[in-house]
Amino acid sequence: MKTKQSVVNQRKSLYQDAERYHEFLKGDKRVTTPRVCGVCGRPLASLVLNKNEYVTTVPHVRFHLDKIFHVNICKDIMSCYRTLKRKGEL
Ligand SMILES: [Zn+2]
Secondary structure, rough: OOHHHHHHHHHHHHHHHOOEEEEEEEOOOOOOOEEOOOOOOOOEEEEEOOOEEEEEEEOEEEOOOOOOOOOEEEOOHHHHHHHHOOOOOO
């Protein structure tokens, strides 16, 4: 189980720890692999089947923690709350 406060803290520490981060808006095609939110698990990109490429379906922020490790989270914290609540984890 998570609390709203733990969600806030988790997101805040990413902003503090990341070397840099980028925002991806809905429809962004700079996505080449499936992505899920590191806080709530919501899928952030989906495969366009007839094109075989990914497109951003949920606005999100991608954090570069170091050269190889990335974390993506929903841009809108309400999205994390909603998803966790739906899964019964909040
Ligand atoms: Zn989320």
